[in-house]
Amino acid sequence: MITIYLAEDQSLLASALAQLLDLEDDLHVLGTAADGQQAWLDISREIPDIAILDIEMPKATGxxxxxxxxxxxxxxxxxxxxxxxxQAYFERAINAQVNGYLLKDLPSDDLVADIRRIQGGATIYSPELVQNMVTASKNPLTEREMDVLKAAVDGASTKEIAKTLYLSEGTVRNYLSAIFSKLAVHNRLEAVHFAQKNKWV
Known part of the structure:
Protein backbone atom coordinates (compact mmCIF):
# COMPACT_ATOMS: atom_id res chain seq x y z
CA MET A 1 0.00 0.00 0.00
CA ILE A 2 1.34 3.42 -1.02
CA THR A 3 0.48 6.04 1.62
CA ILE A 4 -0.13 9.58 0.37
CA TYR A 5 -0.48 12.99 1.99
CA LEU A 6 -2.20 15.72 -0.02
CA ALA A 7 -1.67 19.47 0.50
CA GLU A 8 -4.01 21.63 -1.58
CA ASP A 9 -5.74 24.86 -0.52
CA GLN A 10 -8.67 24.49 -2.94
CA SER A 11 -10.99 22.32 -0.86
CA LEU A 12 -13.08 20.98 -3.73
CA LEU A 13 -10.03 19.91 -5.68
CA ALA A 14 -8.41 18.38 -2.60
CA SER A 15 -11.55 16.39 -1.78
CA ALA A 16 -12.00 15.17 -5.35
CA LEU A 17 -8.35 14.18 -5.69
CA ALA A 18 -8.33 12.37 -2.34
CA GLN A 19 -11.44 10.38 -3.30
CA LEU A 20 -9.97 9.56 -6.70
CA LEU A 21 -6.72 8.24 -5.24
CA ASP A 22 -8.49 6.25 -2.51
CA LEU A 23 -10.41 4.37 -5.19
CA GLU A 24 -7.15 2.66 -6.18
CA ASP A 25 -6.53 -0.64 -4.35
CA ASP A 26 -2.86 0.14 -3.70
CA LEU A 27 -3.17 3.84 -2.75
CA HIS A 28 -4.30 5.32 0.56
CA VAL A 29 -4.59 9.02 1.43
CA LEU A 30 -3.48 9.47 5.05
CA GLY A 31 -4.63 13.06 5.29
CA THR A 32 -4.96 16.45 3.68
CA ALA A 33 -4.13 20.05 4.54
CA ALA A 34 -5.10 23.42 3.13
CA ASP A 35 -1.91 25.22 4.20
CA GLY A 36 1.79 24.47 4.15
CA GLN A 37 2.46 24.65 7.87
CA GLN A 38 -0.21 22.07 8.72
CA ALA A 39 1.02 19.88 5.87
CA TRP A 40 4.57 19.93 7.26
CA LEU A 41 3.40 19.12 10.79
CA ASP A 42 1.37 16.15 9.55
CA ILE A 43 4.00 14.89 7.10
CA SER A 44 6.80 15.06 9.67
CA ARG A 45 4.64 13.03 12.06
CA GLU A 46 3.04 10.53 9.67
CA ILE A 47 5.98 10.12 7.22
CA PRO A 48 3.83 9.09 4.22
CA ASP A 49 5.41 7.38 1.22
CA ILE A 50 4.46 10.30 -1.02
CA ALA A 51 3.49 13.93 -0.39
CA ILE A 52 1.55 15.64 -3.18
CA LEU A 53 1.95 19.40 -2.75
CA ASP A 54 0.42 22.43 -4.40
CA ILE A 55 2.78 25.42 -4.65
CA GLU A 56 0.76 28.46 -3.63
CA MET A 57 -0.82 27.81 -0.22
CA PRO A 58 -1.30 29.92 2.92
CA LYS A 59 1.37 30.03 5.66
CA ALA A 60 3.96 28.09 3.63
CA THR A 61 4.24 27.10 -0.02
CA GLY A 62 4.54 23.59 -1.34
CA GLN A 87 10.94 28.31 -14.59
CA ALA A 88 11.85 29.81 -11.20
CA TYR A 89 9.46 27.46 -9.40
CA PHE A 90 10.76 24.48 -11.37
CA GLU A 91 14.38 25.33 -10.61
CA ARG A 92 13.65 25.61 -6.89
CA ALA A 93 11.80 22.27 -6.97
CA ILE A 94 14.83 20.64 -8.60
CA ASN A 95 17.07 22.11 -5.90
CA ALA A 96 14.78 20.53 -3.30
CA GLN A 97 15.22 17.23 -5.16
CA VAL A 98 11.50 16.65 -5.65
CA ASN A 99 10.61 13.34 -7.28
CA GLY A 100 7.89 14.72 -9.51
CA TYR A 101 6.74 18.09 -10.87
CA LEU A 102 3.43 17.67 -12.64
CA LEU A 103 0.78 20.04 -13.95
CA LYS A 104 -2.83 19.86 -12.76
CA ASP A 105 -4.22 19.33 -16.24
CA LEU A 106 -2.62 15.87 -16.24
CA PRO A 107 -5.22 13.12 -16.88
CA SER A 108 -6.10 11.31 -13.64
CA ASP A 109 -4.98 7.92 -15.00
CA ASP A 110 -1.58 9.39 -15.82
CA LEU A 111 -1.29 10.88 -12.32
CA VAL A 112 -2.03 7.51 -10.71
CA ALA A 113 0.51 5.81 -12.99
CA ASP A 114 3.11 8.48 -12.19
CA ILE A 115 2.55 8.04 -8.43
CA ARG A 116 3.30 4.34 -8.78
CA ARG A 117 6.37 4.97 -10.93
CA ILE A 118 7.72 7.59 -8.53
CA GLN A 119 7.21 5.26 -5.57
CA GLY A 120 9.19 2.71 -7.58
CA GLY A 121 12.12 5.12 -7.86
CA ALA A 122 11.40 7.15 -10.99
CA THR A 123 11.74 10.93 -11.24
CA ILE A 124 9.08 12.49 -13.44
CA TYR A 125 8.90 16.09 -14.65
CA SER A 126 6.17 17.50 -16.88
CA PRO A 127 7.44 17.61 -20.49
CA GLU A 128 6.26 21.22 -20.81
CA LEU A 129 8.51 22.23 -17.92
CA VAL A 130 11.54 20.45 -19.28
CA GLN A 131 10.98 22.10 -22.66
CA ASN A 132 10.75 25.50 -20.96
CA MET A 133 14.05 24.86 -19.20
CA VAL A 134 15.76 23.93 -22.46
CA THR A 135 14.43 26.84 -24.50
CA ALA A 136 14.37 29.65 -21.94
CA SER A 137 17.16 32.18 -22.11
CA LYS A 138 19.65 32.18 -19.25
CA ASN A 139 18.67 34.83 -16.75
CA PRO A 140 21.45 37.47 -16.51
CA LEU A 141 19.81 39.38 -13.65
CA THR A 142 21.03 39.31 -10.07
CA GLU A 143 18.70 38.22 -7.26
CA ARG A 144 18.12 41.84 -6.22
CA GLU A 145 17.42 42.92 -9.80
CA MET A 146 14.86 40.12 -10.01
CA ASP A 147 13.25 41.39 -6.79
CA VAL A 148 12.85 44.81 -8.40
CA LEU A 149 11.50 43.33 -11.63
CA LYS A 150 8.99 41.15 -9.79
CA ALA A 151 7.81 44.19 -7.86
CA ALA A 152 7.29 45.98 -11.19
CA VAL A 153 5.15 43.20 -12.68
CA ASP A 154 1.88 44.68 -11.41
CA GLY A 155 2.75 48.18 -12.58
CA ALA A 156 4.12 49.52 -9.29
CA SER A 157 5.76 52.95 -9.43
CA THR A 158 9.41 53.53 -8.52
CA LYS A 159 8.23 54.93 -5.18
CA GLU A 160 6.05 51.89 -4.50
CA ILE A 161 8.85 49.48 -5.41
CA ALA A 162 11.24 51.37 -3.15
CA LYS A 163 8.78 51.14 -0.24
CA THR A 164 8.11 47.43 -0.83
CA LEU A 165 11.80 46.51 -0.98
CA TYR A 166 13.01 49.03 1.63
CA LEU A 167 15.24 50.78 -0.90
CA SER A 168 15.69 54.40 -1.88
CA GLU A 169 14.02 55.54 -5.10
CA GLY A 170 17.45 56.30 -6.55
CA THR A 171 18.61 52.75 -5.88
CA VAL A 172 15.49 51.36 -7.56
CA ARG A 173 16.14 53.56 -10.61
CA ASN A 174 19.71 52.24 -10.74
CA TYR A 175 18.48 48.66 -10.62
CA LEU A 176 15.92 49.33 -13.34
CA SER A 177 18.60 50.93 -15.53
CA ALA A 178 20.80 47.84 -15.08
CA ILE A 179 17.85 45.57 -15.92
CA PHE A 180 17.04 47.50 -19.10
CA SER A 181 20.69 47.35 -20.18
CA LYS A 182 21.11 43.62 -19.55
CA LEU A 183 17.86 42.71 -21.32
CA ALA A 184 18.33 45.24 -24.13
CA VAL A 185 14.89 46.74 -23.53
CA HIS A 186 13.73 50.33 -23.16
CA ASN A 187 11.21 50.31 -20.31
CA ARG A 188 9.61 48.31 -17.52
CA LEU A 189 6.80 46.96 -19.68
CA GLU A 190 9.30 45.47 -22.14
CA ALA A 191 11.41 44.09 -19.27
CA VAL A 192 8.41 42.42 -17.63
CA HIS A 193 7.26 40.99 -20.97
CA PHE A 194 10.76 39.61 -21.65
CA ALA A 195 10.92 38.01 -18.19
CA GLN A 196 7.46 36.47 -18.53
CA LYS A 197 8.27 35.12 -21.99
CA ASN A 198 11.31 33.35 -20.54
CA LYS A 199 9.38 32.07 -17.48
CA TRP A 200 11.50 34.03 -14.98
CA VAL A 201 8.40 35.51 -13.32
Missing amino acids: LDVADWIHHAGLKTKVIILTTFAQ
Whole structure:
Protein backbone atom coordinates (compact mmCIF):
# COMPACT_ATOMS: atom_id res chain seq x y z
CA MET A 1 0.00 0.00 0.00
CA ILE A 2 1.34 3.42 -1.02
CA THR A 3 0.48 6.04 1.62
CA ILE A 4 -0.13 9.58 0.37
CA TYR A 5 -0.48 12.99 1.99
CA LEU A 6 -2.20 15.72 -0.02
CA ALA A 7 -1.67 19.47 0.50
CA GLU A 8 -4.01 21.63 -1.58
CA ASP A 9 -5.74 24.86 -0.52
CA GLN A 10 -8.67 24.49 -2.94
CA SER A 11 -10.99 22.32 -0.86
CA LEU A 12 -13.08 20.98 -3.73
CA LEU A 13 -10.03 19.91 -5.68
CA ALA A 14 -8.41 18.38 -2.60
CA SER A 15 -11.55 16.39 -1.78
CA ALA A 16 -12.00 15.17 -5.35
CA LEU A 17 -8.35 14.18 -5.69
CA ALA A 18 -8.33 12.37 -2.34
CA GLN A 19 -11.44 10.38 -3.30
CA LEU A 20 -9.97 9.56 -6.70
CA LEU A 21 -6.72 8.24 -5.24
CA ASP A 22 -8.49 6.25 -2.51
CA LEU A 23 -10.41 4.37 -5.19
CA GLU A 24 -7.15 2.66 -6.18
CA ASP A 25 -6.53 -0.64 -4.35
CA ASP A 26 -2.86 0.14 -3.70
CA LEU A 27 -3.17 3.84 -2.75
CA HIS A 28 -4.30 5.32 0.56
CA VAL A 29 -4.59 9.02 1.43
CA LEU A 30 -3.48 9.47 5.05
CA GLY A 31 -4.63 13.06 5.29
CA THR A 32 -4.96 16.45 3.68
CA ALA A 33 -4.13 20.05 4.54
CA ALA A 34 -5.10 23.42 3.13
CA ASP A 35 -1.91 25.22 4.20
CA GLY A 36 1.79 24.47 4.15
CA GLN A 37 2.46 24.65 7.87
CA GLN A 38 -0.21 22.07 8.72
CA ALA A 39 1.02 19.88 5.87
CA TRP A 40 4.57 19.93 7.26
CA LEU A 41 3.40 19.12 10.79
CA ASP A 42 1.37 16.15 9.55
CA ILE A 43 4.00 14.89 7.10
CA SER A 44 6.80 15.06 9.67
CA ARG A 45 4.64 13.03 12.06
CA GLU A 46 3.04 10.53 9.67
CA ILE A 47 5.98 10.12 7.22
CA PRO A 48 3.83 9.09 4.22
CA ASP A 49 5.41 7.38 1.22
CA ILE A 50 4.46 10.30 -1.02
CA ALA A 51 3.49 13.93 -0.39
CA ILE A 52 1.55 15.64 -3.18
CA LEU A 53 1.95 19.40 -2.75
CA ASP A 54 0.42 22.43 -4.40
CA ILE A 55 2.78 25.42 -4.65
CA GLU A 56 0.76 28.46 -3.63
CA MET A 57 -0.82 27.81 -0.22
CA PRO A 58 -1.30 29.92 2.92
CA LYS A 59 1.37 30.03 5.66
CA ALA A 60 3.96 28.09 3.63
CA THR A 61 4.24 27.10 -0.02
CA GLY A 62 4.54 23.59 -1.34
CA LEU A 63 8.13 24.41 -2.27
CA ASP A 64 8.81 25.40 1.35
CA VAL A 65 7.44 22.04 2.49
CA ALA A 66 9.51 20.25 -0.15
CA ASP A 67 12.63 22.02 1.17
CA TRP A 68 11.83 20.99 4.74
CA ILE A 69 11.23 17.37 3.76
CA HIS A 70 14.52 17.31 1.86
CA HIS A 71 16.59 18.91 4.63
CA ALA A 72 14.97 16.71 7.31
CA GLY A 73 16.02 13.63 5.35
CA LEU A 74 12.53 12.10 5.41
CA LYS A 75 11.90 9.06 3.23
CA THR A 76 8.76 10.77 1.88
CA LYS A 77 8.90 11.29 -1.88
CA VAL A 78 7.58 14.65 -3.07
CA ILE A 79 5.34 15.39 -6.04
CA ILE A 80 4.62 19.04 -6.85
CA LEU A 81 1.20 19.21 -8.51
CA THR A 82 0.48 22.72 -9.73
CA THR A 83 -0.91 24.99 -12.42
CA PHE A 84 2.35 26.98 -12.46
CA ALA A 85 4.85 26.23 -15.22
CA GLN A 86 7.24 29.00 -14.16
CA GLN A 87 10.94 28.31 -14.59
CA ALA A 88 11.85 29.81 -11.20
CA TYR A 89 9.46 27.46 -9.40
CA PHE A 90 10.76 24.48 -11.37
CA GLU A 91 14.38 25.33 -10.61
CA ARG A 92 13.65 25.61 -6.89
CA ALA A 93 11.80 22.27 -6.97
CA ILE A 94 14.83 20.64 -8.60
CA ASN A 95 17.07 22.11 -5.90
CA ALA A 96 14.78 20.53 -3.30
CA GLN A 97 15.22 17.23 -5.16
CA VAL A 98 11.50 16.65 -5.65
CA ASN A 99 10.61 13.34 -7.28
CA GLY A 100 7.89 14.72 -9.51
CA TYR A 101 6.74 18.09 -10.87
CA LEU A 102 3.43 17.67 -12.64
CA LEU A 103 0.78 20.04 -13.95
CA LYS A 104 -2.83 19.86 -12.76
CA ASP A 105 -4.22 19.33 -16.24
CA LEU A 106 -2.62 15.87 -16.24
CA PRO A 107 -5.22 13.12 -16.88
CA SER A 108 -6.10 11.31 -13.64
CA ASP A 109 -4.98 7.92 -15.00
CA ASP A 110 -1.58 9.39 -15.82
CA LEU A 111 -1.29 10.88 -12.32
CA VAL A 112 -2.03 7.51 -10.71
CA ALA A 113 0.51 5.81 -12.99
CA ASP A 114 3.11 8.48 -12.19
CA ILE A 115 2.55 8.04 -8.43
CA ARG A 116 3.30 4.34 -8.78
CA ARG A 117 6.37 4.97 -10.93
CA ILE A 118 7.72 7.59 -8.53
CA GLN A 119 7.21 5.26 -5.57
CA GLY A 120 9.19 2.71 -7.58
CA GLY A 121 12.12 5.12 -7.86
CA ALA A 122 11.40 7.15 -10.99
CA THR A 123 11.74 10.93 -11.24
CA ILE A 124 9.08 12.49 -13.44
CA TYR A 125 8.90 16.09 -14.65
CA SER A 126 6.17 17.50 -16.88
CA PRO A 127 7.44 17.61 -20.49
CA GLU A 128 6.26 21.22 -20.81
CA LEU A 129 8.51 22.23 -17.92
CA VAL A 130 11.54 20.45 -19.28
CA GLN A 131 10.98 22.10 -22.66
CA ASN A 132 10.75 25.50 -20.96
CA MET A 133 14.05 24.86 -19.20
CA VAL A 134 15.76 23.93 -22.46
CA THR A 135 14.43 26.84 -24.50
CA ALA A 136 14.37 29.65 -21.94
CA SER A 137 17.16 32.18 -22.11
CA LYS A 138 19.65 32.18 -19.25
CA ASN A 139 18.67 34.83 -16.75
CA PRO A 140 21.45 37.47 -16.51
CA LEU A 141 19.81 39.38 -13.65
CA THR A 142 21.03 39.31 -10.07
CA GLU A 143 18.70 38.22 -7.26
CA ARG A 144 18.12 41.84 -6.22
CA GLU A 145 17.42 42.92 -9.80
CA MET A 146 14.86 40.12 -10.01
CA ASP A 147 13.25 41.39 -6.79
CA VAL A 148 12.85 44.81 -8.40
CA LEU A 149 11.50 43.33 -11.63
CA LYS A 150 8.99 41.15 -9.79
CA ALA A 151 7.81 44.19 -7.86
CA ALA A 152 7.29 45.98 -11.19
CA VAL A 153 5.15 43.20 -12.68
CA ASP A 154 1.88 44.68 -11.41
CA GLY A 155 2.75 48.18 -12.58
CA ALA A 156 4.12 49.52 -9.29
CA SER A 157 5.76 52.95 -9.43
CA THR A 158 9.41 53.53 -8.52
CA LYS A 159 8.23 54.93 -5.18
CA GLU A 160 6.05 51.89 -4.50
CA ILE A 161 8.85 49.48 -5.41
CA ALA A 162 11.24 51.37 -3.15
CA LYS A 163 8.78 51.14 -0.24
CA THR A 164 8.11 47.43 -0.83
CA LEU A 165 11.80 46.51 -0.98
CA TYR A 166 13.01 49.03 1.63
CA LEU A 167 15.24 50.78 -0.90
CA SER A 168 15.69 54.40 -1.88
CA GLU A 169 14.02 55.54 -5.10
CA GLY A 170 17.45 56.30 -6.55
CA THR A 171 18.61 52.75 -5.88
CA VAL A 172 15.49 51.36 -7.56
CA ARG A 173 16.14 53.56 -10.61
CA ASN A 174 19.71 52.24 -10.74
CA TYR A 175 18.48 48.66 -10.62
CA LEU A 176 15.92 49.33 -13.34
CA SER A 177 18.60 50.93 -15.53
CA ALA A 178 20.80 47.84 -15.08
CA ILE A 179 17.85 45.57 -15.92
CA PHE A 180 17.04 47.50 -19.10
CA SER A 181 20.69 47.35 -20.18
CA LYS A 182 21.11 43.62 -19.55
CA LEU A 183 17.86 42.71 -21.32
CA ALA A 184 18.33 45.24 -24.13
CA VAL A 185 14.89 46.74 -23.53
CA HIS A 186 13.73 50.33 -23.16
CA ASN A 187 11.21 50.31 -20.31
CA ARG A 188 9.61 48.31 -17.52
CA LEU A 189 6.80 46.96 -19.68
CA GLU A 190 9.30 45.47 -22.14
CA ALA A 191 11.41 44.09 -19.27
CA VAL A 192 8.41 42.42 -17.63
CA HIS A 193 7.26 40.99 -20.97
CA PHE A 194 10.76 39.61 -21.65
CA ALA A 195 10.92 38.01 -18.19
CA GLN A 196 7.46 36.47 -18.53
CA LYS A 197 8.27 35.12 -21.99
CA ASN A 198 11.31 33.35 -20.54
CA LYS A 199 9.38 32.07 -17.48
CA TRP A 200 11.50 34.03 -14.98
CA VAL A 201 8.40 35.51 -13.32
